[in-house]
Amino acid sequence: MKPASFDYFAPTTLDETLELLHEYGDEAKILAGGQSLMPLMNLRLARPKIIVDINRLSGFDQIASTADGGLVIGALTRLRAVEKSALVREQNPLLAAAMPLIGHFQIRNRGTVGGSLAHADPAAELPALAVLLGCEFSLARTGGARVVTAADFFLGYMATAIEPGELLTEIRFPTWRPGAAWAMDEIARRKGDFALVGVALNAELDGTANLRDVAIVMFGVGGKPHRIESADSILKGRRVEPAVLRALGQAVAEEVEPDSDIHASAEYRKEVGGVLARRALESALARSKNGVKH
C-alpha cells in the first residue's frame, strides 16, 4: 500500500504556506501529524496532487493562557503535548481528561490538535469538546484571516468551514468555569478506537443537587458533534433525580439521528447515547460533589 505520486512542499513560514495554498487551492492537502491523512494516502483513497507539509512552521505549537483565563493552543501542537501539559490540566480538566482517549500514545506523538479538528471525524473526541466548550478557530489566508466559532466550524461528515487556501492556525478555548461539573465518556469496540457513540458535558452546579447551564454534546451520532438542545429545558431548575436523568437519556436518544455502520446501528447509537448521557450527568454530579476537580 504505497501512496500515489504527488508534489511536495515543506514551507517554513506562514506566508509561504498561505501562498502555496492559494496557488493550488483544492489540489493541495495539508500534512500535519499525518495520522489521518497518511493511512488514506497509503490506501490510495486520497490522492492529493500537492502536499503542503506544515511541520516546519514554527510558532504554531504553543499552549498559552489567555487574559481571561482561557487557553489558546496552536494548531500544530502535538496531542501528546496537550496531554502532558500542566497548564491544560489546571485550566481545562475536561480537555485534559479527553486526551488519553484519543488513539494511542504513538499517534498522539505525531497527531496535532489542528489536524484532529480539521479532519473532523464525527466520532472523534476533540471536535465534540470544541463544540461543547464553544471554541474559536482562527483561519488564515493570503490577505486575511477570520475566526469561526465551533458551532459554525463543523459542517458535516469530515467537512469543515475551512475553505481552500485557508490554514487553521490556532484554537481558543473559553474560560473554564471553576467548580464546573463535567464528564466525558464513550463506547468504543476497543479502547483507543473511534467512539461508536460518546458524550461530553459540562454544567454549573447549583447547591448540591441542581445543575444549570447544562451543555451536552454527543459524538458519533451523525455527520458532526451534536449539541443536545433539549438538555437545558429538561434539567433547568429541576433536582437531578433518577426520573429526571432517565428523561434526559430518553430525550437524547430521541433527538440524535446517527448513522448505521458495520460496528453499530443507528438504533444502538441512539439508545446507548441516551444511556451515556444519563451516566455522564451522574458522574459529573458525583465528581462535583466530591470536590474532585479533575
Added chain:
Amino acid sequence: MASKSTRNNMEAQNRPGNGYVGRPLKRREDFRFITGRATYVDDIKLPNMLHGAVLRSPRAHARIRSIDTTEALKLPGVIRVFTFRDLGVLAVPVPIRMYHLPGLEAHLQPLLAHEKVRYVGEPVALAVAKSRYLAEDALDAIEVEYEDLPAVIDVYEALKDQVLLREETRTNRAAAHEFSIGDVDRAFQEAEYTRSEEFRVHRFTGNPMETRGLVAAFDRGKGELTVWGVTKLPHLNRQTIANFLKMREHKLHFIENDVGGGFGIRGELYPEDFLIPFAAVNLGQPVKWIEDRREHLMAANHSRENRCQLELAARKDGTILGLRATIYGDMGAYVRTHGGLVPCSTAALLTGPYRIPNYRAKIHLVVTNKTGLGTFRAPGRYESCFYRERMLDLMAQDLDIDPVELRFKNLIRPEEMPYEVGVTRPGSGPTIFDSGDYPSALRRGLAEFEYDKLRLLQGRLVDGRYHGTGIACFVKNTGGLEPYEGARIVIGDRNDVAVYLSISVLGQGHETAMAQICADALGVPIEWITVFHGNTDITPFGWGTFASRGTVMCGNAVHLAAQKLKQKLLKAGAEQLDTDPSSLDLNDGKIFRLNTEAPPVELNEIVSQVRHSGNFNEGFPELAETAYFHSSQMTYSYGVHLAHVAVDAETGMMEVLKYLVVEDIGRAINPLMIHGQTVGSAVQGIGGTMLEELIYDDNGQLLTGTLMDYLLPTSRDVPDIGSVILEEKPSPLNPLGVKGAGEGGIVGTGAALANALSHALADYAVQVKTLPLTPERIRAWIRDGSASKKT
C-alpha cells in the same frame, strides 16, 4: 506420570540434570528476532529484483468484458503486466489437496480471472515493475471493463440457485457429504427429551502479523528456480509448482525463512504461488511480491463461517442419546487447497469428548461470492465446540440439571480409552481417541478457576453489570493426518550436531523443542545442536506444519533418528575402544565405560577417528541417521475452557474478567512454549469471538477492508489468561507420548464465552446461538429478551 504445570509454577519444573525434555527452556532462536536480524521474506533483496503487485477485482460478481494494459505499460519502470492469456498452456487452476469431495472440482480457482470474477479480491492481473510503488501505479492504469452480475453472500440465498456462480453446475451446492454412526433415528424415537436449534459461526480468519509474500529467482544459466517465503508444506508446494512450470522438481529450491505466523492461513497454494514463479521464469529477473494488509483481508483464506442445524436426543436424566447435524459451509467463490475440510472438520468432532453413540451429520458445501474458505487454527473445532457446548447448556436448563454435572455424566471415562467414535471424516479411518482422562481435566479446571465461588454470581447484577461463568469441554485432534515426517541428524567432530527437519517453522519454537528432544535421545549437551528446517534441498520429503502435528510427527522422527545415531556412535566407540557396545553409554557428550572406573571418552575423539580415517563404521565416514515417524492415527489433546464475564446490559459491552484453559497434551517438551501457545491462541479466540468479523454487504463488497474495521484484539481487550498443562495421559501412539499443542487454547473460546454470556443474561432469557458477541448484537438480544418478558 502425572505432572501438572501452570504458567506460574513452571519454573519449579526446571530441573537441570534430568534431561532437557519437559523443561521450560528459553528459546535459542530468539536472538535474531529480538535484535531485528531475522530474515522474513520482505527482507530479502536480490540484484535486479523486480516487484509485483496484483490487480484485484473490485466487483463481487461480474463478467470481464476487456482488460486493457496499454496505459499501464507506458508508465516508467513498469516492466510487464500479465493476464490470464499470458499463462497460455500453463494455465492450471489452484488444486484441491484434501477433502476432495465429488463436485468440488467444478469450483477451482483460475490463477488469474478470465471470463468472470467471482469475489472481491480475485486476482485479475499481475503487474511487475521496478518498485512496489511503481507496480501499484501500474495497477491504477490497468483498465478493466466489468459487466456486473448480482452477487449472493448468504448460504441459504445461494442454495436457492437463482444467482449461480457457475452456470454449468446449475447449483451453488458444490458438494455434500454425509455419515452416520449408530442408529440415530432410533435414538430420537426413544428419546425422552429432544431439542432442535440453529447456530451460526461468523466469518473470520487468522491475520498473522506478517502478510504473505514470495521472492522467486530464476537462474537462466542452470534452469533452476529458487523461491523464498514458502512455508507450511514446502515439499508439496514445490511439487505442484514444478508440475505447473513443467520443470523437474529437484531444479526448484523452496526455502523457508523466518515466518511471521501462519495459523493455517499461510503456506497453502494460492494463485500468487504460481504467478510469481511464473513471472520470474518469464522475465529472467527475481520477482518479489509482498501482500499488503488490505489485500490479505480479501485474498488470504477466510475461515470458520458455517451454520449448523443441530438436534439433540437424550434421556430426562441427562444421558445424551444422539445428535443430528446439518452443516452448511460457506465456501466462498472457489474451493482451494483445503477442499471441504472446514465444514467436514466441523462435523468430525461435533460429539466432542462425550459418549454419544448415535450421530448423523450432513454437510453441504455452498459457494458464494466471497473469498475462499480455508483452515484457521482448529478449523471446524472452534465451530463444533460452540454448537455442542451451547446445546448442552440449553439442555441443562431445560432438564434442570447442573451444567457441570451434565458434562460429567456424559464425558467419556478413562477406562473407556481408547474410544472409537466411528468414521467421521470422508476417506478416513475411524476417529479413535487414543488416551485421556476427560473428567480429571474438567475437575482440575473447575478447581483452578474457583468455579464453586463463581457460580454464586451466575446471572447476578453486581456494580451495574451482570456476571456469568461458562465452561466448554473439548477434544482436539493433533498429529497424524498426513502419514509421516522425517529428520536427519549429522554429527561433526567438533561437537557439532545438525538436525534437519522435514517440517517448516512458523514461529512455534521448533528450533528449541527439537533440540531438546535430540539432546536427550542422543546424549549430548543441547548447546551442540543446531536445528535446520524448511529447505527442500537439505531435508527429506516431508508434509508440513499444520494441525499441531509438528512436535508429534517431526519430534518423534528426531527422537528416533537420535536414538539410532546414538547406537551407531556406541558401535563406533566400541570399535575404537575394543569392547562391546553394550558396555558403553553416551551421556552429556561423553562415552562412558559402564561398570569401570575408566574416565569417559570425549565423543568428538570417536567421531574424529571415524571421519578422518574412514576405517570405522563400515567405511562410512559420516556419522548420521535419518528416521521417519509414521502414524496414520491422530492423537487427541483435550481439556476445558472456563470464562467469567461481566456484561453492561444497557450498552451491551462485555468484559472478560477471567479466563482459563486446561489442556492435557500427553507430554510437554517445553512447558514455556506450550503455555505461550495456549495463551496466544486463547487471546486469538477471544478476539475472534468478540471483535473480529469479515463483513460483506449485499453487493458482495468486503466492508472490513482494513484493520480499522477488522478488529484484532489488543492488550486491553483481554485479561491475563490462565493456563494449566496436564500430562496425565501420554499418547500411546508415539515413543515420546506427545499429543501436539497449539490449537487447544482456541477451540473452546466461542463456546465458553457464549455460555458465560447466556448465564449472565439469564434474566433477559438471552440464549446465544450466533457469533460474534458484539455490543450491538448483545443489546439486540437483551432488547428481544426484554420485549418477550413483557408479553
Added chain:
Amino acid sequence: MSRKQTIKLTVNGRAFERLVEVRMTLADFIRQELDLTGTHLGCEHGVCGACTVLFNGEAVRSCLILAVQADGASLHTVESLADGDELHPLQRAFQDHHALQCGFCTPGFLMTARAFLKDKPLPTREEVREAISGNLCRCTGYQPIIDAILQAAQDLRGLKEHAK
C-alpha cells in the same frame, strides 16, 4: 517543486544523506535505503505498530511518516538496542519471558517499550498494558510481553542505581 529530495538524518547514531522520492514512507526508507530490515510492515495504515521507531526519541509509526519529513531528525530503530552482542535489558527480558513467538511484531514492541520506559520508568502492570495497546501481536496474547516490560523496568532501574 520536485518528486525527489535530499535528506540528511541520523539513524542509530550514524549520519546519512540520501536522495529520496518524496512519496517514499519512512518505513520503506529505513528498510530499503538503509537496509535496516528489523522494522517491519504489518499494515501500512497505522494500526498494528510493527513499524514503530523512535523519531527524535518519541515512538511513532514510521509507515505514517514520509522519509522527507525525517530530514534533520534523529531516528532509532530496533537495531540500536543491543550494544554489539550485548543485549539491552528489554531484549533479555523478552527472551526470558518468552514474549515473542514468530517475532514479527517484536521490534515494534521493543521500541514502544523503550520510549514508554523512558517516560515512565516504574509503571504498574495496567500502565504497561495500556502503553502497548497500540501494538498488535497475534502469537503471544500480550501477557508475556507485559511481564517482560515490567522485568526490564526493574532491571533498568537496577542498572541506574548501580551506575550511581
